[in-house]
Amino acid sequence: MHGSSRNRTTPTTPTTPTTPTTPAGPSRRSLLRSSAGAALGVTALAGVTGPAQSAAAAPRAITGTKIRNLTGPAETGRFAAPWTDLGIPVRCPDGTLLHVCGDTFDGDGVGGPDWRSPVGLRSSGSDLDGGLVIDGSVGGEHAVGLVPEGHEGGTTAIPSDVFTIGDTMYMHLMRGVIYQTHHSDFWRSTDNGETWEYLCQWPGDALGGQFQQKTYAVADDGWCYVLSTVFNRDTVSGLLLHRVRHEQVGDPAAYEPWGHDGDWAWGNPPTTVTGARRWGEICLRAMGGRYAFTYLHHQPDEISIRAQIFDLPTSDLFRTPEQTLILPTVPGSEDGNRVANPYGGWVYPGAAFDNFHIAVSQWYDDQNYRVMQYRIDGLEV
Structure with a gap:
């Protein structure tokens, strides 16, 4: 049923989300145990599900390789x-x-020596079907940290997105002890990611913490559309939408919110x-004249990667089917x-x-921590 109709432009009136709180940050080891335990205890779900899990016609099967x-x-x-994750491709x-x-x-496993974050690993080829190969790094024979981060007191710099506009690359980082984001900051590179220049930052408690983790769709209309959440898998968060002009992405004051205040409109809270x-x-991501939104669905009974495909940045995601990748x-x-x-x-x-390809990470013990390339087939568009 969903495959034969387009998504509505005006979203459903939302309910107010729970105000996020930031709990004490766990150690990397406790995160490993809790995430792996949740993954091992789930019951796998398949196919396409709506946000309300409503009954629908049988969806086309999604497969992956x-x-x-x-x-x-x-x-x-x-x-x-040898031990790294995320691998945001740009x-x-x-x-x-x-x-x-x-x-x-x-060293010999996760938590070994020479802790760096973020790092840049290069692929000179770009043939997705032939399979990508990492054949270089920022730093040459020794991948270097892209920005200053000494990890004092367990802090780190986790990338949430990297994207290119014209001849400039941009990178968004979440800074602090993991799951205790002190602030997020924004960097740019004009030499293909070899060196990075600081632009700006946002406090970790901005918008109740829901502006910590950001992802950017670079659209052909001159705008970047930005979705954001709390960066903490144990905290319930809303999903916020902003837009910013391409030339103003490094100006926090230029981000314009989308919200509901009697009606949906840009500039509302x-x-x-x-x-x-x-x-x-x-x-x-803006692609094929539409938008693709992929995300880790991290719930007590399931950890999966899902997608929603829609026409406009302001399409109704309350009603857009969720497809499990x-x-x-x-x-x-x-x-x-x-x-x-995953x-x-x-x-x-x-x-x-x-011909949908995604970078998938995996971590379940100190010898299994990696980035992988997957092809997904059967998306409903």
Whole structure:
């Protein structure tokens, strides 16, 4: 039913989400245990589900194929980055691909020596179907941290998005002890990601914390459309929408909210554009004349990567069907689009709805922490 109709432009009137709170930050080890435990205890769901889980015609089956591991000792150990995650893919102005990764370690496993975040791993090729290969890094033989981050007191710099406008690349980072975002900051590069210049920052408590994690769709109409949430998988958060002109992305005062105040309009106080939930990583992209929104659905009974496809940035996400791209499973039982403890899910530059590729992360013990390339088939558009 949903495959034969377009999404409405005017969203449903929302309910007010719970005001997020920031709990004490867990250690990396406790995060590993809790995430892996949740992944091992879920019951996998399949296909397409609406936000209210309403009955609908049987959806087209979504399938997936792992193309390859992009990182790991064999793949990126030669860049002193055998253990890393996230791998947000961005096309550089020179046409190559850069994967911007999160917490990165050398040595024998996660938590080893030489902790850096973020780092940049390069792929000179861009053929998605042939499978990408990491063949370089920012820093040459030793991947370096892209920005200053000494990790004092356990702080880190987690990338939430990287994108290119013209000949300039932009990177958004969440700073502080993980899940205790002190502030987020914004950087730019004019040399294909080799060096980065600081632009601006936002306090971690802005908009009740719901402006910590941001993702940017660079549209052809001169605007970037920005979705944001709390960066804490254990905290219920709304999903907020802003827009900003391409030339003003580094000016916090230029971000204009979309909200409901009697009616939906730009400039209203920001209102959640879909039901509040516990969000993991988020990715919004303008592609094929439409928009793709992928995200980690992090609920007590399921950790999966989902997508919504819609016509306009202001389409009604309350009613847009959710399509499950990556399903959870247990280690040793992975096949197709079933992944043990998945997260991430950023859309690759050059992907199309009928050739949909995403970067998927995995972490369930100190020897299984990586970035992978997956192809997804069967999306309803």
